[in-house]
Amino acid sequence: MRIPSRRRRLAAVAAPAAVVALLASSCSADDAPSGVAETLDPDEKVTLTVAWWGDDDRAARYEEALDLFEEQHPNITIQSSFVTFDDYWTARATEAAGSSLPDVMQFDSSFLREYAGTGQLLDVTPYLGEGDDAAIDTSELAPELVDSGAIDDAVYAVPTATNTWATFYNPSVVDELGMEPPSEDFTWDDLAAWTAEASKAGAGKDPALYGANDYTGVFWAFLQHLVQEGVTPFTDDGALGFTRDDMAGWLRSGDDLREAGAFFPVKRAQQLAPEGGFTVNEQALEMSWDNFLAGYAAGSGQDDIAMLPSPSGSDGEKHMFARTFQMAGSAHTEHPAAVAALLDFFVNEPEVGRIFGTSKGVPATQAQRDAMELEPGSVDERVVQYEEEHADDITEPAPIPVEGFGALEAEFKRLGEELAYGNITVDEFVEQWFSMAESQLA
Numbered sequence: 001m002r003i004p005s006r007r008r009r010l011a012a013v014a015a016p017a018a019v020v021a022l023l024a025s026s027c028s029a030d031d032a033p034s035g036v037a038e039t040l041d042p043d044e045k046v047t048l049t050v051a052w053w054g055d056d057d058r059a060a061r062y063e064e065a066l067d068l069f070e071e072q073h074p075n076i077t078i079q080s081s082f083v084t085f086d087d088y089w090t091a092r093a094t095e096a097a098g099s100s101l102p103d104v105m106q107f108d109s110s111f112l113r114e115y116a117g118t119g120q121l122l123d124v125t126p127y128l129g130e131g132d133d134a135a136i137d138t139s140e141l142a143p144e145l146v147d148s149g150a151i152d153d154a155v156y157a158v159p160t161a162t163n164t165w166a167t168f169y170n171p172s173v174v175d176e177l178g179m180e181p182p183s184e185d186f187t188w189d190d191l192a193a194w195t196a197e198a199s200k201a202g203a204g205k206d207p208a209l210y211g212a213n214d215y216t217g218v219f220w221a222f223l224q225h226l227v228q229e230g231v232t233p234f235t236d237d238g239a240l241g242f243t244r245d246d247m248a249g250w251l252r253s254g255d256d257l258r259e260a261g262a263f264f265p266v267k268r269a270q271q272l273a274p275e276g277g278f279t280v281n282e283q284a285l286e287m288s289w290d291n292f293l294a295g296y297a298a299g300s301g302q303d304d305i306a307m308l309p310s311p312s313g314s315d316g317e318k319h320m321f322a323r324t325f326q327m328a329g330s331a332h333t334e335h336p337a338a339v340a341a342l343l344d345f346f347v348n349e350p351e352v353g354r355i356f357g358t359s360k361g362v363p364a365t366q367a368q369r370d371a372m373e374l375e376p377g378s379v380d381e382r383v384v385q386y387e388e389e390h391a392d393d394i395t396e397p398a399p400i401p402v403e404g405f406g407a408l409e410a411e412f413k414r415l416g417e418e419l420a421y422g423n424i425t426v427d428e429f430v431e432q433w434f435s436m437a438e439s440q441l442a
Contacts, residue, residue, distance in 0.1 A: 037336075046338045047076075048077070051091075051105045052106035054085075058360075065345075065346075065351070066080060076341075096118070101331075102330060109400065110401045110409065116154075121331055125155045128146070135344060136343055140366050141364055148326070157324075158328070161325040162387065163290055163324075163362075164322050164323070165320060166287065166289065167310060168286050169181045170283075173282075176202075185316075187312045195257055199261070208282070210264040213277060213278070214419075221287055222250050224310055225250055226250075227319050234400060238441070247433065270417075290383050320396065321395075322387075324364070325360045348365055350371035351371060352371075408437055411436050
């Protein structure tokens, strides 16, 4: 039996906001390793630091997986840490300023260009290949999934799972409203009409029930809409691919619903935080990533939360995309070969699929999908079925976010709340957001 204390958790370090600005100056992309793959020495004693964001449930899954990795690699010891999503990136910004990121870290494509472009992430391209001879075996990964972690032909993050945009609805709330859920071929106009009808039907309830939150204030919903209309949200060189008019048109599609008070009230949503209208059973529908199903079911106490695809675009097609859940290594690690071994483990080890299930999304490799214990009607089974049933609708590449995407998304959310309160107009929203974006990108 191994001694449980062999691995210790490291405390996350909080960072002042100004430290984020140091990312760009901490090092350049030219400081990254030369791209020569090192070979793992099974006799060399190695310690790797590993970090992720999440809750205690995710931490338990990581600890189980990392225990298994240490058993398979007796020469490697793991030191692990985890915090919430927001605190996670604050801690990473502090470390990046000192070129001291964790050796391996859970990663989000929203930050890929920001960290890869400043030479903070390990270029794993030399370690990629197909078969047992490759340090990171990509034989079971679809090419587009590998490309999701690439910038300028270099791969900086490997996909471990996929998430797809979904329209969740609560059958109990829909029934209480005396309605049927939208059909799978619904459009954005259909969604607006359904939301208005649902909120009107729920106005006399105690508490009042609503059809949906203001989805026009959700950045990823806006990006899905752009892709459906043939607009590439971000260019290859990291600039915006959409215009002020594109954003204004999207926001104005919610004007009538906001004026009628048909969206779930932002004031009530802030009172409920960190819960939301959907999880307290006061809102019938909400859009997010499909791996949120477990959290929605647990939060609402409703085991039958169901999923529909995204509303269709103006041509009647879904044009959906899969977003990858990623792991990445530090460009400044002293043990790149060991990092590659751990990344391969997270991608290909079947037991990792069993341990995590769909808590991070549907596993990216068939071996891990096969290893999942899919009990009939379970959350894992329903998420897998959702992606399988709508595989033909997932036809577009996921947008690769611009540098500073996280800040742009946060500003979109903040302005959406101001718009919901009536403190700003659509034109003011657009002008403020683009002013911030242009400053950020400059």
